[in-house]
Amino acid sequence: MHPFAYARPDDLGTAVAAVAGDPAATFIAGGTELVNWMKDGIARPALVVDLGGLPLSAIDETPEGGLRIGALARMRMVAEDAAVRARYPVLAEALEAGASPQIRNAATVGGNLLQRTRCPYFRETSFPCNKRELGAGCAARTGPHHLHAVFGGSDACIAVHPSDLAVALLALDATVLLRGPASDRRVPIDGFYLLPGETPERETVLRHGEAIIAVELPAARFAARSRYRKIRERASFAFALVSVAAAVDLGDDGRVREARIALGSVAPKPWRARAAEAALVGRMLDAEAAAAAGRAAVAGAAPLPDTAYKVTLVERAVARTLAEIGGWA
Ligand SMILES: Cc1cc2nc3c(=O)[nH]c(=O)nc-3n(C[C@H](O)[C@H](O)[C@H](O)COP(=O)(O)OP(=O)(O)OC[C@H]3O[C@@H](n4cnc5c(N)ncnc54)[C@H](O)[C@@H]3O)c2cc1C
Numbered sequence: 001m002h003p004f005a006y007a008r009p010d011d012l013g014t015a016v017a018a019v020a021g022d023p024a025a026t027f028i029a030g031g032t033e034l035v036n037w038m039k040d041g042i043a044r045p046a047l048v049v050d051l052g053g054l055p056l057s058a059i060d061e062t063p064e065g066g067l068r069i070g071a072l073a074r075m076r077m078v079a080e081d082a083a084v085r086a087r088y089p090v091l092a093e094a095l096e097a098g099a100s101p102q103i104r105n106a107a108t109v110g111g112n113l114l115q116r117t118r119c120p121y122f123r124e125t126s127f128p129c130n131k132r133e134l135g136a137g138c139a140a141r142t143g144p145h146h147l148h149a150v151f152g153g154s155d156a157c158i159a160v161h162p163s164d165l166a167v168a169l170l171a172l173d174a175t176v177l178l179r180g181p182a183s184d185r186r187v188p189i190d191g192f193y194l195l196p197g198e199t200p201e202r203e204t205v206l207r208h209g210e211a212i213i214a215v216e217l218p219a220a221r222f223a224a225r226s227r228y229r230k231i232r233e234r235a236s237f238a239f240a241l242v243s244v245a246a247a248v249d250l251g252d253d254g255r256v257r258e259a260r261i262a263l264g265s266v267a268p269k270p271w272r273a274r275a276a277e278a279a280l281v282g283r284m285l286d287a288e289a290a291a292a293a294g295r296a297a298v299a300g301a302a303p304l305p306d307t308a309y310k311v312t313l314v315e316r317a318v319a320r321t322l323a324e325i326g327g328w329a
């Protein structure tokens, strides 16, 4: 590990100014990602600014009837929160499906959103990887790539985003709250992540020195009837091969008024399946509608030889998640 300086400011302005003022500085929260990158040689910060002393872990009601979750709230704390479980079950389920109890005790919401791909070639520095070193090439294009993208990839990069939390937040229309050295910004999560294009090293709209301070969940009618389904190679402590976050609002007549469907581990960013949502609206939530949504979710998929299985998996996982919401699974 390279030598680095460490600071633990007790106010947010000082923390933001410290990182913004040094191109080689970075924030640390729970450290469950950053420390691994430093050990593996993926990150070599000269200054690590610890956010751990800041009061950014509360879960509060918003005036609009939603919830505001501080960026330093731990995964476990959010998953166990009574309001989250009752009003946004998809969020609690996504968090509980992630990592291990030990990691969920330490890992924060902000750090989770900024975790980087688990593409094995990215994490192992002996392979060429455009995300680590632009122009080096992409080892996944020529090597085994069954973990990779079926949507949104580019010639430069076909890695997937690994966060379960981000998929649930996308289905909930969450907003990410940022504090920069000069001003604050609110970014809808749908616009927070970037596709790789020719710049796979840029993964979010976050500017250097900006901190995530919270995420906000709206008061949405669809949120309470929501589920998360994660399909993985092991039943626990494994990243998703494919995941689905679905939320549905039903009218008194049983027809779908609004739907949200987001997919995980299928694209370089959490992937909104708008065609699947459109396939549900106005219909009774039944097996036929769920199957139609599954088919719509995979329209436009561009699998590579090793990822073709994900198309079938997504189609069935969407239908199955809707069946759970509808109560016939
Ligand atoms: C073995 C293992 C299994 C895992 N399995 C899963 C899984 O199944 N699903 C899943 O979703 N995740 C999984 N994870 C990832 C885990 O959720 C993340 O490591 C964790 O959430 C990162 O949070 P942290 O607070 O430790 O971040 P840190 O390691 O402290 O930081 C990560 C990055 O975020 C930046 N950062 C942190 N907080 C802020 C902030 N407030 N503002 C700006 N930048 C910030 C840091 O600068 C750094 O770049 C796993 C991790 C491990 C190690």
Ligand code: SF4
Pocket (backbone or CB within 6 Å): 117, 119, 120, 121, 122, 128, 129, 130, 131, 132, 137, 138, 139, 140, 141, 156, 157, 158, 159, 200
């Ligand atoms: S898929 Fe992306 S992260 Fe993986 S090796 Fe290729 S460029 Fe690197």
